[in-house]
Amino acid sequence: MPATVAMNWKVTADPAVAGIDVARTHKLNLVKLPQLGAVGPEFVEAGRFRVLYSVTPGTAVALGLNDEIRHYREVWDFVAKRKLGAIRNLELGGAKAQTLSPDGRFFAYKPQWESAVQILEIATGKKSVAPKLSGTAAKLLAFAGPLRLIYEDKGELHVLAVPGFTNQATIKPANWSPEAAWTFSPGGKYMVITRLIKGGCEAEFLDLQLGESAGVLPLVAAGTCRAVAISRDGQQLAAWIEGTTPQLKTWSIADGASSGQYGLADCAEQISAHESYQGLRLEWFPNGRHLLFGGHAVFDTVESTIVTAIGGDEKPLTAQRVIGPQQILTVDAGQLAVLDLSASMKSSPAGIAGAKPGTPPTSAPPQPTETVANRSGITLAYPEEVAWSAQLAKPPAPSRITSRGINLPVGNIYMGRLSQTMGMVMYTSSPLVLGENGLPTFEANSRFWLQPVDLKTGAILKPVPLPEARLIMSLSPSGGMVCVHNANGLDRVEILSMKEGNREAGFAPYHDAAPGPDQRVTFAEFTDPSHLLTTGAGRLTHWDFMNARAEFEYEIGEMRPELSPARDYVAVADPGNRTVSLISLASGKPEGTVVVCELAGESVASCAFHPQGRWFATISQRGDGGELRVIDLVDGTEQKRLALPISAQVMQWVGDDYLLLNGSILVSVTRACVVWNYGLPQGMHIIDSPDQRHWYIAADPDRTNAVVLRGVDLPDGTVLERVGAAGLKGRLLLEPGQPVSLDVQVADVSGETGFAQKVTSFLTDRFSAARITVQPKSVVTLTVRDAGGGWLVALVSEGKTLWQQSIDGRDGPAALLDYEPPKHAFPLGTAQGAGQSNLNVQGTE
Missing domain, CATH: 3.30.160 (Double Stranded RNA Binding Domain)
Structure with a gap:
C-alpha cells in the first residue's frame, strides 16, 4: 500500500529572491516583440519560443526567436524596465532545450542535433560548453535559480555551478521520466520530480547542492500529476492532480503535512491548459493563496473556486508569467504588457470589503515554516551611559483620517492596533483566559481573525483569517503587515502580509534561552518594511526578519521599549532599571542617555516621544508615585521635572503640555500635576495614535450591538475650562530637602x-x-x-x-x-485632579 505521509523529510523553505515583483501601476508600453516573419500555424508555433522566461521566479524575459541565423532575441529586465542585451547568430530551429537564467545574465541551449549544452553570457557574448552528452535526446534543460544549471542525460540529472559551469553533482532518480511533472523551489535549492507508483504518484525533493534526496511525498493514491509548484516564500507545495477525481492538493514544506485539498471536477474545462502551452502549467501568486493554471485561470484556495479566466475559452500558447500580487506579464498587440487582475480578484485578496462584518472567516492559509534565528556576528551588548548625540529624523505628518467613530462588529475582541491609515482589530470565536502558566487558554476549535478598518473612510473591510491560535502583536506603519505570535507558547513570531495574505517570515527569537517563560516574546514592533524589534529573556533584538538575522542585541530592563516617531531610534531601560538609552537603529549604538532614577527603591516605568519629535518624557516608579522628566530631544537637556502621586506603564503625549498616563490620567507639564481623570467603563485603550488623538474601543452598555473604534482630542474645551477654574498647581508636602x-x-x-x-x-x-x-x-x-x-x-x-x-x-x-x-x-486629592469624565461610544461625556 502506498505511503500517505512524507518520508525521510529534510526539506526547508527556499524562498525566491527579493525584488522580483512589480507594483500594480507597472507599465511596459515600449517593449515590443521583434518582428521576425509571419506567425505560423499553431503546430509550427508550438515549437517556437517567442517569449521565454526562467523556470524559477526572476526579473528577465527574452523576446524573439533564434530559429535562424538572421533571427534574434532581446532580453529585458521587466522590473527595472531596461534592456539587458540581445541573443544573435544562433540557429536553434526545432530545439526545445532553450532556457533563460532568472536574472537574464545567461541563455543556455542545446541545438536539436548536437550532443552538448552551450551557455551564452548575454552581455558579453562569451560562450561556454558543458560536458558532452551521451546522445542528442536531452529532454530537460533549465536554470535552478541564478546559481545552478540543470540538464538531463539518459535519466541522469547533471547539476552545473553558475557561472563556472563546472559539475556540482550528478543525481540518478529511480523510476523517473523527465516528461513527468517537475519544478524547482523558488531559490533553486531543490528540484521536485514526480513519478508513478502503483496507480498513484509521488513527489521527491532533490537537494541540488548535496546531490541527494531530501524527502519523498505521496501525492495521490489514484491519478496522475499534471503539474507541481512551490509558493514564492518556499513554504507550500501545490500539485494539480488529474484522473477520475481531478483536484488541487497542497502541503506544508515545513513537515510535508497536507494543508489543503480542492475539488476541480466542476472547473476542469476552465483550468485546462493548451496542450502545447509554453509557460508554467501551475504557478503561485505571491500571496500564497491564488494559483495560475495554464497561464489563464486564477484559482483562489480560500474560496475554492476560479475567480477569473483570462481570455475566456481561448487558451494561450505563448507563456504568461505572474510578476506581482495581482499582475501577469503577457503579450498584447505585439508588445509586452502588464495585465492587472485586481478588478477580477478584488473579492479574494485579504483586506477587501465583502464579508459580512462579525462573521469569523472559515479558513486560514497554512502555517509558515519556522526559520532558525541567526545571531552570528553579533554580541550581547549593555546600554552604556553616553553623551547626547542623537539626531532624530523628521516625524511623519499626522494622518488625515475620519473624525467620527467607526462601528465594529460585535465579538470577543483581543486587541486593536493602528497604523497611519489602517486599523486592525483581532477577534476570537471564544474568550481567551489567562492560565496559571501565563499562557492564554481557549476552547477547542476556536477561530482567530483580524478585522481591518480603513481609518481614512471608516470602512469595515473583509475579515482576515489567522493561522490557528495566533495573536496580534503589532502592525507595520503602512498597515501592510502584521506581526503575530503563537498562543500556545508565545515564543514564535510570524510576519503576515495583509494585502496579499503572504506569510513573509516566521522564527523563534529566543529559543537560545532556557525552555519556558524566558523564550516568550514580550514585545514586537516593526521599524521598517524588513526589520522588527523584539524583546524576551531580558534582551532587545533588532532583526532582519526576512532572514531571521539579528543585527544587534542589548540587555535591557523591564520598561516597554518605545520607538521614536520616525522609527529611527528605540528607547530602552538599562538592566538596572535606572536609565533610559536612545539606541540608533541605523548604527545599533546608544546615542543618548537619560538618568531617570536618583533615589533608592526607584525604577524606570515608561517613556514617550512627543509625536512631533520635540520632547521626550520619562517617568519612574516608586512606592509614593513617580517622577516625570521632560527632555529636549535636540540636546538631551532636562526641561522639566515633576513628582506625581502616580506612575504609568504607558504614556502618550496629547498636545504640547499634556501627557496621558495609562490611558486615563491627564497630567499638565506646566501645572506640574494631575489635572483630570478619564474612565473607560467598557472597552480598551489603544497604544497607537496616527493623528495625535487618543484612540480606544468602547462598547455601549445599553446596546448589545454597539462597539465603536474612536479617536478623541484630549483635553477638550470643557475640561480645560474646569482645570483653569480649579487653579491647579503641583504642590508637595514632602520631598528631598524637606524634613519628616x-x-x-x-x-x-x-x-x-x-x-x-x-x-x-x-x-x-x-x-x-x-x-x-x-x-x-x-x-x-x-x-x-x-x-x-x-x-x-x-x-x-x-x-x-x-x-x-x-x-x-x-x-x-x-x-x-x-x-x-x-x-x-502630596496633599489629599492630588491624584484626582479637577474631575473625571468617561470615554464612550460617542466620545467624552
Whole structure:
C-alpha cells in the first residue's frame, strides 16, 4: 500500500529572491516583440519560443526567436524596465532545450542535433560548453535559480555551478521520466520530480547542492500529476492532480503535512491548459493563496473556486508569467504588457470589503515554516551611559483620517492596533483566559481573525483569517503587515502580509534561552518594511526578519521599549532599571542617555516621544508615585521635572503640555500635576495614535450591538475650562530637602528586642540618604503600626492620612528593616485632579 505521509523529510523553505515583483501601476508600453516573419500555424508555433522566461521566479524575459541565423532575441529586465542585451547568430530551429537564467545574465541551449549544452553570457557574448552528452535526446534543460544549471542525460540529472559551469553533482532518480511533472523551489535549492507508483504518484525533493534526496511525498493514491509548484516564500507545495477525481492538493514544506485539498471536477474545462502551452502549467501568486493554471485561470484556495479566466475559452500558447500580487506579464498587440487582475480578484485578496462584518472567516492559509534565528556576528551588548548625540529624523505628518467613530462588529475582541491609515482589530470565536502558566487558554476549535478598518473612510473591510491560535502583536506603519505570535507558547513570531495574505517570515527569537517563560516574546514592533524589534529573556533584538538575522542585541530592563516617531531610534531601560538609552537603529549604538532614577527603591516605568519629535518624557516608579522628566530631544537637556502621586506603564503625549498616563490620567507639564481623570467603563485603550488623538474601543452598555473604534482630542474645551477654574498647581508636602517626623509604634518580634528603635534608626538612615532629615513636629509624619501579622506604614499630615502601604510580616523583621520609605507626600486629592469624565461610544461625556 502506498505511503500517505512524507518520508525521510529534510526539506526547508527556499524562498525566491527579493525584488522580483512589480507594483500594480507597472507599465511596459515600449517593449515590443521583434518582428521576425509571419506567425505560423499553431503546430509550427508550438515549437517556437517567442517569449521565454526562467523556470524559477526572476526579473528577465527574452523576446524573439533564434530559429535562424538572421533571427534574434532581446532580453529585458521587466522590473527595472531596461534592456539587458540581445541573443544573435544562433540557429536553434526545432530545439526545445532553450532556457533563460532568472536574472537574464545567461541563455543556455542545446541545438536539436548536437550532443552538448552551450551557455551564452548575454552581455558579453562569451560562450561556454558543458560536458558532452551521451546522445542528442536531452529532454530537460533549465536554470535552478541564478546559481545552478540543470540538464538531463539518459535519466541522469547533471547539476552545473553558475557561472563556472563546472559539475556540482550528478543525481540518478529511480523510476523517473523527465516528461513527468517537475519544478524547482523558488531559490533553486531543490528540484521536485514526480513519478508513478502503483496507480498513484509521488513527489521527491532533490537537494541540488548535496546531490541527494531530501524527502519523498505521496501525492495521490489514484491519478496522475499534471503539474507541481512551490509558493514564492518556499513554504507550500501545490500539485494539480488529474484522473477520475481531478483536484488541487497542497502541503506544508515545513513537515510535508497536507494543508489543503480542492475539488476541480466542476472547473476542469476552465483550468485546462493548451496542450502545447509554453509557460508554467501551475504557478503561485505571491500571496500564497491564488494559483495560475495554464497561464489563464486564477484559482483562489480560500474560496475554492476560479475567480477569473483570462481570455475566456481561448487558451494561450505563448507563456504568461505572474510578476506581482495581482499582475501577469503577457503579450498584447505585439508588445509586452502588464495585465492587472485586481478588478477580477478584488473579492479574494485579504483586506477587501465583502464579508459580512462579525462573521469569523472559515479558513486560514497554512502555517509558515519556522526559520532558525541567526545571531552570528553579533554580541550581547549593555546600554552604556553616553553623551547626547542623537539626531532624530523628521516625524511623519499626522494622518488625515475620519473624525467620527467607526462601528465594529460585535465579538470577543483581543486587541486593536493602528497604523497611519489602517486599523486592525483581532477577534476570537471564544474568550481567551489567562492560565496559571501565563499562557492564554481557549476552547477547542476556536477561530482567530483580524478585522481591518480603513481609518481614512471608516470602512469595515473583509475579515482576515489567522493561522490557528495566533495573536496580534503589532502592525507595520503602512498597515501592510502584521506581526503575530503563537498562543500556545508565545515564543514564535510570524510576519503576515495583509494585502496579499503572504506569510513573509516566521522564527523563534529566543529559543537560545532556557525552555519556558524566558523564550516568550514580550514585545514586537516593526521599524521598517524588513526589520522588527523584539524583546524576551531580558534582551532587545533588532532583526532582519526576512532572514531571521539579528543585527544587534542589548540587555535591557523591564520598561516597554518605545520607538521614536520616525522609527529611527528605540528607547530602552538599562538592566538596572535606572536609565533610559536612545539606541540608533541605523548604527545599533546608544546615542543618548537619560538618568531617570536618583533615589533608592526607584525604577524606570515608561517613556514617550512627543509625536512631533520635540520632547521626550520619562517617568519612574516608586512606592509614593513617580517622577516625570521632560527632555529636549535636540540636546538631551532636562526641561522639566515633576513628582506625581502616580506612575504609568504607558504614556502618550496629547498636545504640547499634556501627557496621558495609562490611558486615563491627564497630567499638565506646566501645572506640574494631575489635572483630570478619564474612565473607560467598557472597552480598551489603544497604544497607537496616527493623528495625535487618543484612540480606544468602547462598547455601549445599553446596546448589545454597539462597539465603536474612536479617536478623541484630549483635553477638550470643557475640561480645560474646569482645570483653569480649579487653579491647579503641583504642590508637595514632602520631598528631598524637606524634613519628616517619625512615629514608630511596633511590638518586638521573635529574635528582635528593641525592634521599634531599630526600625526608627533604619528609617532615619534611609531618609538621610535621600536628603530628608528626621525632625519632630514636621508637616508630614511617617507612622508605622502593627497590622494583621505585618505592619502598616502611612504618611500623615494634620491628622489626615495622605498615603499608606501594608508590609507582609511573613518574611520576618527583614521585611520592615529592608523597607524603602516614601520620599514624597502630596496633599489629599492630588491624584484626582479637577474631575473625571468617561470615554464612550460617542466620545467624552
